Amino acid sequence: MTNERSAIADQMPTYRVYAVKYAERDARRGEHFLGGDPHDAPMSMDYYVWAVVGADRTWVVDTGFDESDATRRRRRLVRSVTEALATIDIAAATVTDVIITHLHYDHIGGHDQFPTARFHLQDREISFATGRHMVEPANNHSFTPSHIAEMVMLVHRGRVVFHDGAEQLAPGLVVHHVGGHTAGLQIVRAHTDVGWLVLASDASHYYENMLSARPFSVAFDVPAVLAGFDLIRSLADRPELIVPGHDPLVLERFTPVRPDLDGIAVRLDRPR
Ligand SMILES: [Zn+2]
Numbered sequence: 001m002t003n004e005r006s007a008i009a010d011q012m013p014t015y016r017v018y019a020v021k022y023a024e025r026d027a028r029r030g031e032h033f034l035g036g037d038p039h040d041a042p043m044s045m046d047y048y049v050w051a052v053v054g055a056d057r058t059w060v061v062d063t064g065f066d067e068s069d070a071t072r073r074r075r076r077l078v079r080s081v082t083e084a085l086a087t088i089d090i091a092a093a094t095v096t097d098v099i100i101t102h103l104h105y106d107h108i109g110g111h112d113q114f115p116t117a118r119f120h121l122q123d124r125e126i127s128f129a130t131g132r133h134m135v136e137p138a139n140n141h142s143f144t145p146s147h148i149a150e151m152v153m154l155v156h157r158g159r160v161v162f163h164d165g166a167e168q169l170a171p172g173l174v175v176h177h178v179g180g181h182t183a184g185l186q187i188v189r190a191h192t193d194v195g196w197l198v199l200a201s202d203a204s205h206y207y208e209n210m211l212s213a214r215p216f217s218v219a220f221d222v223p224a225v226l227a228g229f230d231l232i233r234s235l236a237d238r239p240e241l242i243v244p245g246h247d248p249l250v251l252e253r254f255t256p257v258r259p260d261l262d263g264i265a266v267r268l269d270r271p272r
């Protein structure tokens with residue numbers, strides 16, 4: 001990096017970035033790779049809500065799911081998303097901006113815990129979630145229809161901000177369209193004091209999806225998933241600053257926010 005460029009980077013705002021676990025489920029390796037996996041072993045899944053905290057503004061990324069989906073889909077909700085965010089001193093009820101990576105139940109189901117927020121969404125995601133592909137169980141099973149109807153209501157109330165491709169939300173905070181897992185999936189790139197970090201969300205559920213170039217089992221567009229892996233690598237300053245969407249290893253590879261939050265909340269801009 002030239003001196004001039006590093007001077008610009010020095011002036012760019014930095015964000016603290018958090019992951020907080022709110023749910024979990026037991027699963028096996030074969031469930032997490034397209035086409036299965038030859039090794040039949042346990043591979044549990046964690047569910048996170050993320051937060052990007054700047055000097056004067058906080059952005060929450062995704063909203064988790066609630067008790068009804070936990071029961072219906074047999075996932076263990078260990079704390080509500082409101083409780084999860086409270087561990088890092090964020091009050092969901094007062095959050096102004098929520099970035100929605102995609103509209104699957106485990107990312108949008110807790111939207112009503114953010115009664116004053118605007119929701120940032122890719123154009124292509126709401127088209128996908130309300131369009132022709134939703135008549136197919138292979139494409140609709142991770143969506144909960146009432147969530148989608150509620151998002152349409154929020155559109156008409158002026159509480160959805162649409163993005164098309166890569167857009168800067170604030171200096172040092174950019175969303176990028178990836179697609180793949182769903183047609184309109186977006187990822188979040190945040191500038192931190194240790195470099196550019198990428199919240200990949202379900203562009204890579206686990207580290208291993210990216211590392212072995214094997215998409216997760218739910219994939220609308222496989223070539224787009226694979227292109228997404230390359231995009232993620234190009235946007236992160238270091239591999240350690242890539243954060244997969246559902247990997248329990250996230251809680252081991254990053255630093256707990258406080259000793260008593262070990263296994264619950266980590267600072268993603270502080271790799272261990
Ligand atoms: Zn997910």
